[in-house]
Amino acid sequence: MNAQALHKLGYGMYVVASKQGNRLNAQIANTVFQITSEPATVAVSINKSNLTHQFIQESRVFTASVLRRETPLSFVGRFGFKSGRDSDKLEGVDYRIGKTGAPLVIENAVAYLEAKVIQEVDVGSHTIFIGNIVDADVISDEASMTYEYYHQVKRGTTPRTAPSYIEEKRR
């Protein structure tokens, strides 16, 4: 198998958020993608060790904010390299509560969507959550950040919990 082929897959960069009771949390994910248009559904692959995983499994709702291309690395670091178990990652961040009660991160976002989980698939280290979109909107006309841009231009890295971690280790 030529693992280099996996480097050719294209992704975006998203903040995926959820809630548990009145607790809120959010993390970076590159694995948000649309599944169907009618009804509009999306999926995301979330590591079982993440606090966000616990929150989505419990509340059955999640949101995804599409990051703008010039999102600072510090913002990605806040949500992608730290756990909500250690700090309130949303403190001081511009967000609002969506229709599902989950937070919609507005800061550095060009669009958002929120979904109710209709199915989850256990894939070992991760769970794929599939959700019906219940609301979505565009915030800005700025370009969105691709996973490639994050790596090639912003020189960002990816932690062990991301589905694409092994692929990156072989670079």
Ligand SMILES: Cc1cc2nc3c(=O)[nH]c(=O)nc-3n(C[C@H](O)[C@H](O)[C@H](O)COP(=O)(O)O)c2cc1C
């Ligand atoms: C570029 C990038 C992409 C990531 N993609 C994913 C992903 O698709 N799924 C996932 O579970 N974690 C992904 N992560 C890792 C999580 O964001 C990270 O484990 C986070 O600290 C989890 O936070 P939490 O414990 O507060 O939920 C990614 C991180 C980065 C920096």
